[in-house]
Each structure stands twice: as structure tokens, then as C-alpha cells.
Amino acid sequence: MIMRYWRGWTTPENADAYEAIVSREVLPGIAARNVAGYHGSYLLRRELEEGEVEFATIMLFDSIDAVRAFAGEDYATAYVPERARAVLAR
Numbered sequence: 001m002i003m004r005y006w007r008g009w010t011t012p013e014n015a016d017a018y019e020a021i022v023s024r025e026v027l028p029g030i031a032a033r034n035v036a037g038y039h040g041s042y043l044l045r046r047e048l049e050e051g052e053v054e055f056a057t058i059m060l061f062d063s064i065d066a067v068r069a070f071a072g073e074d075y076a077t078a079y080v081p082e083r084a085r086a087v088l089a090r
Helices: 012-032 064-071
Strands: 002-010 038-047 053-061
Touching: 002 012, 002 064, 012 038, 012 053, 053 064
Parallel strands: none
Antiparallel strands: 002 053, 038 053
């Protein structure tokens, strides 16, 4: 099993928007692709004292070949659609 892990940070004002985009659009869109060897995703949210909200996305795959089928040959690069990227602080 391979876990693909990504983190991003938003302002508290953008946190709900980011969570909605990822949980209602991005992750269901990934699931709808029916990539063989993909076993779902988790979206985690954590409020930080520094005035930021941290998100972590965890995706589960059977193999590196399944990751490549999802992300292409440049599979180490994060997949963050522009709509989600627009509400990230970093």
C-alpha cells in the first residue's frame, strides 16, 4: 500500500471554502476516474495557533503503478486544481 500525503495551509477565512472544494469536487472527481488500485482519500483539518488552518490530504494506492495512473509520470508533483489553489495561503 502506498500513501500519497499532501499538506496545504489557508487563512481561517478561506478554510471552509477550501474544505468544500476538496471534499465536494476534487476528491469525488478523483474517485469518479475509477483508477485501478486507488483506495480512497481522507481530508484532515487542523486549526493552528498562528492564525492558519492546515489541511492534509491522504490518498491510498495499491502500487506505484496506480499512483502513476492517477498522476502521470511526474507523480511526485502535487495535484491541486486551480480552484483549490486559489484559496490556499501556501
